[in-house]
Amino acid sequence: MKIQSLKIFLLTIICYSCQDGPKENPIVKTQHPNIILIMADDQGWGDLSHNGNTNLSTPNIDALGNNGVSFEHFYVQPVCSPTRAELLTGRYAARTGVYSTSAGGERFNLGETTIAEIFKQAGYKTAAYGKWHNGMQPPYHPNARGFDDYYGFASGHWGNYFNPILEHNGKIVKGKGFLADDLTDHGLDFIDKNKKEPFFLYLPYNTPHSPMQVPNAFWDRFKNKKLGMTYHGSEKEPENFTKAALAMVENIDWNVGRINDKLKELDLEENTIVIYLSDNGPNGWRWNGRMRGKKGSTDEGGVRTPFFIKWKNHIPMGISINHIAGAIDILPTLASLANIKVKTEHPIDGVDLKPLLFDDSVKWKPRVLVNHWQGKTSIRTQEFRLDYENRLYNMVNDLGQEHDLSAKLPKLRDSFTNIKHYWQSESVENTVEKGERPITLGHPDFVYTQIPARDGIPHGTIERSNKWPNCSFFTNWTSIEDEITWDVEVLADGNFEVELYYTCPEESLGSILELSFGKSKLTSKISKAHNPPLKGMEHDRDPRMESYVKDFVPMKLGTINLKKGRATLKLKAPEIKGLQAPDVRLLLFKRIS
CATH class of the missing domain: 2.60.120.260 (Galactose-binding domain-like)
Known part of the structure; x- marks a missing residue:
């Protein structure tokens, strides 16, 4: 294949414009639905009863999938900051300048357009309550990125979850009670105050990221419990850590239930889109559907997350979608559902998933999703994953990535390797270096x-x-x-x-x-x-x-x-x-x- 033809092919399969344009659906009549975007921190795909884990019970999170749409193969990045940057911009984090998770490397470039800015310009009230992890000082601070109100901590992790030091729009304040509960309290108050006008609420929780702190009411359910489902690999599972993580997830579930109850109380369910996901794979070796990898890894277990989207009486109930999708798709999808035109300085990498929400059989062209962190790049197609060492796996029947097919399918491996190298040359090689941004x-x-x-x-x-x-x-x-x-x-x-x-x-x-x-x-x-x-x-x-x-x-x-x-x-x-x-x-x- 000639170089120019290869470039055209790669651009076609990678870029967001490869999909068919969204079709109007008569079900979607609300012009400006409210948005609640909930993201857990370090929760694995397997840390939900919805996905088969009998060690815990998460009925409120599960209900979002059962009463809405669940994407079975949804991908984020291996760690916190890049996933958050992708969710906020619709662009691969490597293109936005994120190269680390601390000391300034977690910031995405100025000139990137955020989902909050887009919705704010459309007349929405916007708020973020939780772990930001994309820049502490303005103009990288959430208040400078489109959020009218911000409460939480802008850093990557926090040292105490009970009555901690936090900030409210830049001013240092004292938190009240357990942090995830406190963040939810602020979210509930925001919903109350803005119930008569469209709002965009971003709730990036800080749990189950370590330190492993959780109120007694949740910990007591697990401290003496025997885990029925455990990690499948040779690495040792830290059982006590797992119990703490699952207790923290059950606390998140309780808080999601509080949000659901508030929407019912205010009669806002039919006018509110609720999304739930996590920012990377599990932060420890524990049951995760027998996938290879955890947080920090570009393998399947490090980047696959639950993803539920619910909009009562608008989006069909109980639909499970197998098409691959990712964090880069959230911005264009929500803007499309809210009938908001997206204007950005840079081209968006994500695609509008709205057609899939209403018709899983819609014609959907092949696409490639890229996972990248600290020099390791892996690509995922609907059927295959090429890992960072160019080993090829059939992900339909080998989620654990145990059988390398690169010797059996050398042409396919080479074509995927070319896609990966082209993406790296277009993205990674142009990223910001440490010290470039003070x-x-x-x-x-x-x-x-x-x-x-x-x-x-x-x-x-x-x-x-x-x-x-x-x-x-x-x-x-x-x-x-x-x-x-x-x-x-x-x-x-x-x-x-x-x-x-x-x-x-x-x-x-x-x-x-x-x-x-x-x-x-x-x-x-x-x-x-x-x-x-x-x-x-x-x-x-x-x-x-x-x-x-x-x-x-x-x-x-x-x-x-x-x-x-x-x-x-x-x-x-x-x-x-x-x-x-x-x-x-x-x-x-x-x-x-």
Whole structure:
């Protein structure tokens, strides 16, 4: 096949325009249905009773599939940030600049159009409550990406799920109760307040991501339970971890039930589309339909998720669709169902799934879905998966990917390999590299900017509390030669009131901190001791790998004038009393002029 012909073939099979255009369906009469988009964090395809797991019961989530449409082969990316970017933009995450899950690499590029922006422009009220994981500082913050209201944490994981430190539209606040319940409470309140106008509610839960914390009422169902369905592979299943994960999923199910009840109470079921999915495969070796791989893997078990869509009296009930689909399809599908035209700066990779919702026998052209993470790329067709090592599997009868067919079907393997290489050349090779995008500070349209330890670099004796940076803090600051730095770009001149979230023992009172950016500088003395113990372990159902946390408190460092431009933000301690300077969780900048 000539190169030009190959390119045309590959573009045809990969691009979103390969499908037939959506046909009008007389059932769809509502012009602007409400949207509730619910996403679990680290829940596997197998973590539902709907999919055959007898270890747990998830009647409320199952009901979304039973009373709506279930996609049996729905694909996301292997980890959190890229899946969220795809859901929000309808484009493969590699094309949008996502290359990591922390320290800025989780952000997708400016200029990408989000689903929230599209619905907001169409007159919807928009809100997101939960784990964002696509950028903390404006213009990457959810409030800058189309969401009118945001409550939760913008980082990748959190260290405590009971009454944790959170944010509300950039302002630091205290959570109330168990986090998943608290997020749902905010969602219910949003539905109540906007019941008479169209709304778009995004609920990205933080569970069952570790740390494995869950209220007693749910844990008690599992702590002494014998698991009837277990992981099939040679790797050892951490049984206690599995029990905690399943208990967390049952808690999500309870909260989904609360949402369903609210829609019934307000008579909104017939005017509300509800979607449920997860962001990647399971976060541990547990029963997952005998698929190969878990979170982090581009194999089937790492990227297949449940996907249910319900719209009472509009979408048929109890339909199961076998056509492959993915997170990139959510934006065009919801816009189509809501009769909203999509205008984006960049071409969307996803397709409109609406025709399948009403007629599974509709003519549907072959397509390829791509899974990619940290240099490993796998592609999925309706029948086959080519893994990152170019091994070929028939996924109709070999979900466990045990029988490599590449030697038997070399031409098919080679054609899929060409598709993969072409996609990589068009996407991965043009992605953002670490260091190209600094941390942004002081967007003129937003009051608050958080600069957390997560995004900083420790120097000297200073240590991060854990190798996983997302919910970490800096400690062991023992020398006046030490410093913490952030690669920062100030977006507009201004004066900023700065608060430090810190802990400090009594003997370190009087230590002096110095914050500088370019020629601007302020100094402040630590005048109040606050030395709480590490916490989190008292709620953990299974030992964690992430950092424990503390109850950090704010202290005003003063006001600093920052000039637009890129430079290094530095925090130093020119005078240290006692054994060490304060532990540092984050800096909060508040624009005051």
